[in-house]
Amino acid sequence: MTDLTVENLSVVYGQAIAALDDVTMTVSEGRMTALMGANGAGKSTVLKAISGVLEFERGRISTGRVTFGGQQLNDIPVHRRSRMGVAHVREGRHILSNMTVEENLDVAGFAAPPRSKAETARIADRIYGYFPVLGERRRGTAGYLSGGEQQMLAIGRAIAAEPRVMLVDEASLGLAPMIAEQIFEILGRINADTGLTILIVEQNVGLALRYAEYVYVLENGRVALEGTRDTIGTREEISARYLGGD
Numbered sequence: 001m002t003d004l005t006v007e008n009l010s011v012v013y014g015q016a017i018a019a020l021d022d023v024t025m026t027v028s029e030g031r032m033t034a035l036m037g038a039n040g041a042g043k044s045t046v047l048k049a050i051s052g053v054l055e056f057e058r059g060r061i062s063t064g065r066v067t068f069g070g071q072q073l074n075d076i077p078v079h080r081r082s083r084m085g086v087a088h089v090r091e092g093r094h095i096l097s098n099m100t101v102e103e104n105l106d107v108a109g110f111a112a113p114p115r116s117k118a119e120t121a122r123i124a125d126r127i128y129g130y131f132p133v134l135g136e137r138r139r140g141t142a143g144y145l146s147g148g149e150q151q152m153l154a155i156g157r158a159i160a161a162e163p164r165v166m167l168v169d170e171a172s173l174g175l176a177p178m179i180a181e182q183i184f185e186i187l188g189r190i191n192a193d194t195g196l197t198i199l200i201v202e203q204n205v206g207l208a209l210r211y212a213e214y215v216y217v218l219e220n221g222r223v224a225l226e227g228t229r230d231t232i233g234t235r236e237e238i239s240a241r242y243l244g245g246d
């Protein structure tokens, strides 16, 4: 199984800021898993430790490990992790604003092993199939897309690298509820169609519980609660207890 695991992971930033404390999680192959928690609970740090971008923020793993398909990732540089199939859609929609939608997808594809023109076009078409609005705007400048469309492009860029696991940080942030729902519906479809393993960080408890099969809740850098969508508790309970109400 190509599961992704985080085992007894502790992370510090700089000299002393402890962001994660003994976090253990399994992201099962082919599933959609969610990570929830209040601001500052450590959610983004988990994703950064998995993709490796932690090192760019003066963060480091003090104890524990990250594994993918049984292989330890801790000391593997970011670009090699992405070649191994780990894609990270970071918070804040990292897109190339001055380039077209099409160019954004092409450039993102360079993270994958070299491919032919036909292959590149096939992958772009698959992305436009999931996000038709990106297809319509393929020659448009990415910076002029709406917030929701930019989030779609950020996800499209991750898919262009043909990952085996996709980490998605706060996809719904700042979006109208209908647009956020649409993006999650598409993520759910991608997961169901292709079996792509997806780990989402999400503060919208309702969305996370609707789309993820298994859920973790972080509190002050520790796993406070975990379980399947059906057993973990209601949206109201989780919101009130861990996210400061709803």
Ligand code: ATP
Pocket (backbone or CB within 6 Å): 013, 014, 017, 018, 019, 037, 038, 039, 040, 041, 042, 043, 044, 045, 046, 057, 058
């Ligand atoms: P948010 O929803 O606000 O993004 P989060 O749950 O994703 O929150 P993290 O961003 O992982 O939380 O942050 C966890 C803790 O680590 C917080 O106390 C935060 O202030 C701290 N932290 C995060 N990034 C850094 C950094 N680059 N340098 C120092 N401290 C950091």
